[in-house]
Amino acid sequence: MLKVLCVCGCGLGSSFAIEMTAKSVFKKLGIQADVDHTTVSEANAFKSDIILTQKVFADILTSDATEEESKRVISLSKLTDKDEIETKVVAFLKDQNIKGI
């Protein structure tokens, strides 16, 4: 199962908004995914296949990650835009050759 982490500063509001949007996107794509939300402080403590977050937090998460690790951090410009999440997630999965689509 795909493990997806939605991240923001406090782990309360906007990461939750991303999570709710992302869940409906994965449902639509028919991908089994375990979607959760957390703070930027904790994000790297969990194992995850995809991280969905805003640019500012993406910068923090990728600042000393390897290129391979950085790829899984998807930076969103709008938090609740289903199309954006869908496009970016599909592109990532294709790139990584992950099955399910």
Next chain:
Amino acid sequence: MNEIINFIVKDLLGQASILIAFIAMLGLILQKKSTGKVAEGTFKTLLGFLIMIAGINIIVGTLTYLNDIFTHGFGMKGYITDVAAIAGLANKELGSEVALTLMVIFAVNIIIARLTPWKYIFLTGQALLWMSTIGAVIGYKAGLTGAPLILTGGIFGGCMAVVMPAIAQPVVRRITGSNDVALGHFCTIGYLVQAAVAKVVGKGSKSTEDLTLPDNLKFLQDTYLSMAVVMVPMYLIPAFAAGPEYIAKFSNGMNYLMYSFMQSMQFVAGAFVLYSGVRLLLNELVPAFRGIAMRLVPDAIPALDCPVLFPYAPNAVIVGFLATTVGSIIGMIVLPMFGLAMILPGLLTNFFAGGTAGVFGNAIGGRRGAVIGGIVHGLFITFLPAILVPMLESYGFTGVTFSDSDVISTGLVLGHAFQHNWVFVGTFIVFVTFIAWFVNSKTAKHIEDKVHESA
């Protein structure tokens, strides 16, 4: 028979954690989730509440220490502004009432969105939790109990959940360029104050987004890290003033500065636990509310937490945060000279509310709007808790106060209404109406211009 009813009402539903878990269970059942999912969600909500209380217990310990050394060191009281901390405190006592008030807020929000042209559904769970807390606290201390208590806080809070996104929406439209999302974060009155100042001073000022800010400010985006950065001096300076002899009675032989440092870290750890609890607590409630609301109000506009606006003006967030912090430090020093309480700058609010206010200021009045407006915003959000303190003190809360401007406003309006101080209530409502009108009066026209340009 009586014993069974007594058990259900007092022992079972009287436990706030159980009550709120039942509410989550109801939400899950209404969404027709599987039995396993219902059990899991109910259990996690219960756990969330208990974790929240555990977090507050950690915070209270270190806060009591800070109060002691602050009072001893400076001969006066300092107030920490942390909405979560005071909400946690209130929830220990009034948990069930707060949970039920939250339900009424959900319901009233849906009803208003369904019946009026204001289609906002407020989805920032923690903000609604703070709103129900202040409603329950103020009502309870004014002598209300039971249904009147829950309905007063709930109906007022439900109205706030629609009105606040509505008065911010013209500016939000201008920031995002669309009407898809609204801002659901109870610091709206502060944002409008900043926007109003920006409108006065910001004519022709350039956007903050043309600036290049140093990269090393970015760590401030990490909430707990930035909280730690401020809490350390907040503990060390009073510790220095209070001196080693006084602190010796707490520290058990440890160096007094080291002990204070550890206490400040303890505060951050407590906040971390507290917020983790709130996260678990809201995990099932918010999607349930959202699911139900979207079904009943098909054309609803979701009002979301303030960071949704951050990507539109990331520089303004940093500028707004710094300017607000400057304003709140000025406020901390100046307000006690007028006999008001000393409010220690609350970093969480400064960052989230200050950052968002910066985005508002920039949208209306560019750099000058973000900087000057931000300083005024910082003063304003220090002034509001300062005038709420006497009320909270008379209710027995010391050392900690609410932070978010709309939450405080609710407390002030309801509290003064219960004391029949209608002059204050009236003046306050007129003030809010005026700034909302002032900010939005010409903004509407700007949007039309923008539309014309892009068309």
